[in-house]
Amino acid sequence: LRLDRMEILGFKSFYGRTRFDFPDGITAVVGPNGCGKSNIGDAISWVLGEQKASSLRSDRMEDVIFNGSEGRRPLGMAEVSLHFKNLLADGNGHANGNGHGAGNGHGAAPEVTVAADREVPIPEAAESARPAAGGAPESQAAALRITEIEEIPEEVVVTRRIYRSGESEYVLNGQRCRLKDIQDLLARTDIGSRLYSTIEQGKIDQVLAARPKDRRAMFEEAA
Amino acid sequence: LRLDRMEILGFKSFYGRTRFDFPDGITAVVGPNGCGKSNIGDAISWVLGEQKASSLRSDRMEDVIFNGSEGRRPLGMAEVSLHFKNLLADGNGHANGNGHGAGNGHGAAPEVTVAADREVPIPEAAESARPAAGGAPESQAAALRITEIEEIPEEVVVTRRIYRSGESEYVLNGQRCRLKDIQDLLARTDIGSRLYSTIEQGKIDQVLAARPKDRRAMFEEAA
Amino acid sequence: ARERFRGAFEAIQEHFQESFRTLFGGGRAELRLSEEDEDVLEAGIEVAAQPPGKRLQKIGLLSGGEKALTAVALLVSLFRYRPSPFCILDEVDAPLDEANVERFTRLLQELRSDTQLILITHNRKSMEAADLLYGVTMEEPGVSKILPLRFE
Amino acid sequence: ARERFRGAFEAIQEHFQESFRTLFGGGRAELRLSEEDEDVLEAGIEVAAQPPGKRLQKIGLLSGGEKALTAVALLVSLFRYRPSPFCILDEVDAPLDEANVERFTRLLQELRSDTQLILITHNRKSMEAADLLYGVTMEEPGVSKILPLRFE
């Protein structure tokens, strides 16, 4: 599994569509105080399903929507997309260069049983399939259900949107889905529940300061 | 009022008698991680009467006593002395160079009513009056009571000791006294209750993060 | 008592706005008595800050460095209103970028005539701004010693 | 489940001791299952650390920088046991002195083959250790943009 790139639109201080490519190795993110560095970390946590507004330094979830600056009015929606390559491959996927992650991944693709089983493979992530920016949510009907999927495409795109109304939307390769679908999909990858892969600013001591029982959760996650 | 110097003995990582002179202006304290910089701040808070072990990053008050290193055994006592000049003068005392702070201080010397009034002026701080290091507390009888003091000497020394037993001792210019005597004396100086003059490591946000009612206490202190 | 508190509050508010503008190079900040308490003597104190180019917002939304800088502005305003003979700042410059460290140390220079300032820091720019340097070492492992230093 | 957990615990413990020694240049650290719980599957995890030349002590007594370094050692040991595809570290180097920043970035080099690391920092030494640099600016006040940077 590799993070390929992230696209941010209207999330916190990112007004226009901003692209963040994830290189291999170590990437340093620098800039003056208040320029938006920690907001990048928040965007990653949010698109991967973070449900607590306080973990995003906000009071309510809608606070993550761009709420204006000296020169711009507040927006009505925030959207973040995370593009993965080789979602189910071991390690960071360099090994199976054939482009289809399922080739030597964990074998069977994610099995998610849902209310009405429908055979809906994840569509190829079309570069041009820009979700309609602005306010109108997509039609409810096209909600995605992951079932027996033979071929997981080379690239999987996870998208999350939120509107001023507080309503959240989750999208997988352009098709609406539920948060649970994304969580189940991620749980089968090396990302897991991300307990220890994001350290927020000023919170490095929490890794140690947590009560012994809480610390245990990190170990169980790794085990 | 000016801080002249501090002497630390057996407090946290300061094993031997260590002297810290307080210059005017800005003094930077530097050194590698874990070398004892924050322990200096703790020593100042402690000698000025801090009662909460948690504000000194400790579980119990006795934890401030040197508890050994690779080459040294734990000590039985910790002691810190703080030497002030011109305790009751306005500003930092440069103006009244005559050496006796009470000259143009706040007029009447501190008035502390105690159970049995005894006329005990604060003795001159004798450089050589080293309190007996080690474990034996001084005899209780010589406890100091501050009453109508005509002349506050040029130099006032506040000392605090703690023994492994957990017993704390307070000394004013070589004479045992109570914590209350020291607190009352300090309350009449510009030091006040030190709510905003010591910012612990990592706690700068607390100045803002405090609940509005708590923040108010800082304002009342200044008012 | 009410008059005294109000007077102090107004004066501290002015110092706060000035210190904030110096530290952020613009923008504005304000202290407000929380409305919910009728009596001035009971009310809590709210802080709002507007870094240059941004909207006025609650301090919770500020970044790590912006919060530290706003806290320093508040601290300095309390000192300006009623100087305390000494002040110990333990690594308050850690979250600041280079430009803000410079503005921070410049502001401290204004306090040094009334207050003895002890600045614990790892930041070179802060060391350069100090009048004197003390090094703390553990030549003998586990045992701290204090030595006056010269700045190279 | 019990065997699995114990196996993981032992392996993480070994990685932790190794990472701790690398970061502190010596000393030792240990993870212990708290005794008060009978069942291994319920027990909490205690951490004790002994920086070089000091006594073994609870992590509460460590200094700010020593705590951050010990936390990084624990984090790295979890990653060594089970690599995560990515890791975001937001100014974890802020409390560290120059020597420890170097040891910290050297240790991160060991993770980079399995993990994409994002390091948010103000520290020059950390910037020098990175493969790539991204700058975040607010040319337009209040609006963030991301630009690839070259290191001068």
Ligand SMILES: Nc1ncnc2c1ncn2[C@@H]1O[C@H](COP(=O)(O)OP(=O)(O)OP(=O)(O)O)[C@@H](O)[C@H]1O
């Ligand atoms: N919903 C929002 N709309 C617009 N701006 C926002 C929103 N939420 C946060 N911000 C802005 O983002 C800024 C903080 O960004 P961030 O915390 O990422 O800074 P940073 O680069 O990490 O700075 P530091 O180096 O001080 O930690 C704040 O100034 C705040 O005004």
Ligand SMILES: Nc1ncnc2c1ncn2[C@@H]1O[C@H](COP(=O)(O)OP(=O)(O)OP(=O)(O)O)[C@@H](O)[C@H]1O
């Ligand atoms: N009672 C004690 N006896 C002996 N040593 C102690 C005692 N209490 C604390 N220490 C030691 O003091 C050290 C911490 O010192 P301190 O917190 O002052 O470091 P520091 O210089 O502020 O470091 P940093 O730059 O990381 O903040 C710890 O390593 C601890 O072992």
Ligand SMILES: [Mg+2]
């Ligand atoms: Mg930040």
Ligand SMILES: [Mg+2]
């Ligand atoms: Mg410290």
